[in-house]
Amino acid sequence: MRYAMAIDTRKCVGCSDCVVACQTENDVPNGFCRDWVKEVVDGTYPNVSIELRSERCNHCANSPCVRCCPTGASHFEDGGIVLVEHNKCIGCGACIESCPYEARYSHPDGYVDKCTFCIHRVRQGNDPACVCVCPTRCMYFGDLEDPNSKLVNVLKNRKFKSLAPEAGTKPQIFYLL
Amino acid sequence: MKEELFASGRNIPNIDPSLNIWHWQIPSYLFLGGLAAGILFFAGVFTILGKEEQMPATVKKAPFLAPIALILGLFLLFLDLKHKLWFWQLYTTIRLESPMGWGAWVLMIMTPISLIWSASYLRDFFPSWDWKIKLLKTFEAWVIKNRVLIAWPMVIYSVILGIYTGILLSAFNARPLWNTSILGPLFLVSGMSTGAAVILLMSNNHQEKRIIGGIDILLIVIELFFITHLFMGDKAGSEAQINAVNLFLGGSFTAPFFAFVVILGLIFPALLEIMELRGYKIPIVVPAVLILLGGLIFRFLIVEAGQITKYLY
Numbered sequence: 098m099r100y101a102m103a104i105d106t107r108k109c110v111g112c113s114d115c116v117v118a119c120q121t122e123n124d125v126p127n128g129f130c131r132d133w134v135k136e137v138v139d140g141t142y143p144n145v146s147i148e149l150r151s152e153r154c155n156h157c158a159n160s161p162c163v164r165c166c167p168t169g170a171s172h173f174e175d176g177g178i179v180l181v182e183h184n185k186c187i188g189c190g191a192c193i194e195s196c197p198y199e200a201r202y203s204h205p206d207g208y209v210d211k212c213t214f215c216i217h218r219v220r221q222g223n224d225p226a227c228v229c230v231c232p233t234r235c236m237y238f239g240d241l242e243d244p245n246s247k248l249v250n251v252l253k254n255r256k257f258k259s260l261a262p263e264a265g266t267k268p269q270i271f272y273l274l
Numbered sequence: 275m276k277e278e279l280f281a282s283g284r285n286i287p288n289i290d291p292s293l294n295i296w297h298w299q300i301p302s303y304l305f306l307g308g309l310a311a312g313i314l315f316f317a318g319v320f321t322i323l324g325k326e327e328q329m330p331a332t333v334k335k336a337p338f339l340a341p342i343a344l345i346l347g348l349f350l351l352f353l354d355l356k357h358k359l360w361f362w363q364l365y366t367t368i369r370l371e372s373p374m375g376w377g378a379w380v381l382m383i384m385t386p387i388s389l390i391w392s393a394s395y396l397r398d399f400f401p402s403w404d405w406k407i408k409l410l411k412t413f414e415a416w417v418i419k420n421r422v423l424i425a426w427p428m429v430i431y432s433v434i435l436g437i438y439t440g441i442l443l444s445a446f447n448a449r450p451l452w453n454t455s456i457l458g459p460l461f462l463v464s465g466m467s468t469g470a471a472v473i474l475l476m477s478n479n480h481q482e483k484r485i486i487g488g489i490d491i492l493l494i495v496i497e498l499f500f501i502t503h504l505f506m507g508d509k510a511g512s513e514a515q516i517n518a519v520n521l522f523l524g525g526s527f528t529a530p531f532f533a534f535v536v537i538l539g540l541i542f543p544a545l546l547e548i549m550e551l552r553g554y555k556i557p558i559v560v561p562a563v564l565i566l567l568g569g570l571i572f573r574f575l576i577v578e579a580g581q582i583t584k585y586l587y
Contacts, residue, residue, distance in 0.1 A: 111281040111282070113281065113282035113283075116282040128285070128286070128287070129286055130282070130284055130286070133280055133282045133283075133284045134280065134281040134282035135278060135279070135280060135281065136278070136279050136280075136281040137276065137277070137278050138276070138277045138278075138279075139275070139276045139277075140275065141275055149281065161446070161447055161448060164371045164372065165371070165372050165373065165374065165445060165446070166369065166372055166375075167364055167367065167369055167372045167374040167375035167378060168360075168363040168364060168366075168367045168369070168375070169367050169369055170363075184360065185360070185363055186357050186360065187355050187357050187358075187360045187361050187363055187364060188355045188356025188357035188358070188360075189351075189354065189355055189356075189374055190295040190296055190354070190356070191372070191374050191446075193289070193293070193295045194293065194295060194296065194446050194448065194449060194581065195445075195446045195447070195448050196448055197447070197448035197584065197585040199289055199290075199293065199584070202286045202287075202288075202289050203287075203288065203295070203356050206357075207356045207357035207358070207360075208356075208357045209356075260587045261585040261586075261587040263512065263585070264447055264448060264585050265447060266447075
């Protein structure tokens with residue numbers, strides 16, 4: 098099992114529903130977020146292109162955050178989901194420094210927090226909250242090792258990229274182009 | 275032209291617009307760790323060479339500062355933690371892949387060694403000191419008899435400690451400025467140089483000052499070479515690394531780095547030390563304090579600048 102996500106940059110309208118859904122579902126403290134929408138504008142008018150990306154923790158297969166954690170609080174769960182065990186985290190900040198995607202933050206309670214792929218929902222067979230609420234259905238969550246999944250299908254038929262693959266982290270969020 | 279913005283809005287404290295997770299505690303801790311490593315390295319080496327009597331400040335006096343620096347450093351590391359009450363988990367886990375993990379263990383080994391080392395010289399400075407308990411007296415006698423045996427692990431671990439202060443940063447692939455293997459040796463040499471500066475401050479033996487002063491000049495030359503090496507390597511690296519190093523070569527860190535670290539912290543004190551060795555009367559406190567300040571500012575700038583640098587995607 099290898100959980101991953103594909104996000105269609107051509108369907109995303111940047112409405113930020115995924116952000117609000119995550120904040121509500123996961124009780125994210127005020128002023129913080131586990132996912133966010135980035136707008137990248139390239140070129141100068143009239144030759145402009147725009148890309149909208151809903152970003153979050155990439156649940157990297159080669160996670161620098163898991164590697165550098167001195168207590169083992171950052172760890173892999175089933176399906177490669179990267180989680181932080183709150184009661185093991187000492188709040189040293191090493192994982193925040195190690196993440197090329199700046200997907201982690203220091204929770205006001207002291208421990209480090211980030212996207213969990215809504216593991217509590219996934220374990221019950223549901224999609225993560227962000228995927229569920231997306232009004233344009235631009236996100237696909239699933240198991241990369243399941244050849245019949247929508248995720249594998251969409252990755253087979255579309256061109257895609259991942260973010261900063263040169264960082265060597267093997268990110269598991271794919272952006273459909 | 276490429277422009278990025280958060281369409282959903284995002285302004286997380288200490289993360290946006292650029293990372294600022296590690297504040298003054300971490301660079302100060304790295305400075306103290308390097309300083310202690312330098313002091314203990316020289317104490318160990320000159321003990322192994324059998325020069326205790328010729329180098330009294332190096333072997334006996336300066337090491338008293340090492341445990342103080344290490345304990346203060348550990349305290350600063352503790353201050354940096356945001357989930358403080360859970361700090362003990364550092365010592366219930368062994369994670370070899372995590373530089374901070376094995377750094378914590380190296381400190382746990384080095385602090386007692388430095389305490390034992392200093393304690394064994396306590397009666398040289400306070401002859402009336404009495405350990406009271408028989409076990410402590412026997413242990414002291416054993417330590418005094420086996421100093422060379424203790425000096426060996428002390429030298430080895432001081433090198434590991436010195437390198438660790440750099441590797442703590444260089445292990446972060448996500449921070450292109452830090453992510454270079456030269457940072458370990460650079461921090462080691464810089465730490466040794468600050469250790470030598472402390473010895474110079476504490477010594478009142480002319481011959482000892484000459485030897486340590488000479489070593490310090492050599493260390494500064496190596497450090498300047500390593501800094502050049504760091505910049506050259508990054509300049510020839512990926513775009514993220516080029517952007518990172520440009521902070522120091524024209525960017526906002528250029529003036530403080532070259533003024534306070536390279537010129538006032540390295541070149542100028544080295545020149546003063548050379549003049550001193552040539553027989554000019556120069557109060558040793560000037561180059562020594564400049565080296566210490568330079569070392570401290572160096573760590574502040576590297577930690578601060580490194581956090582700004584990131585991958586572009």
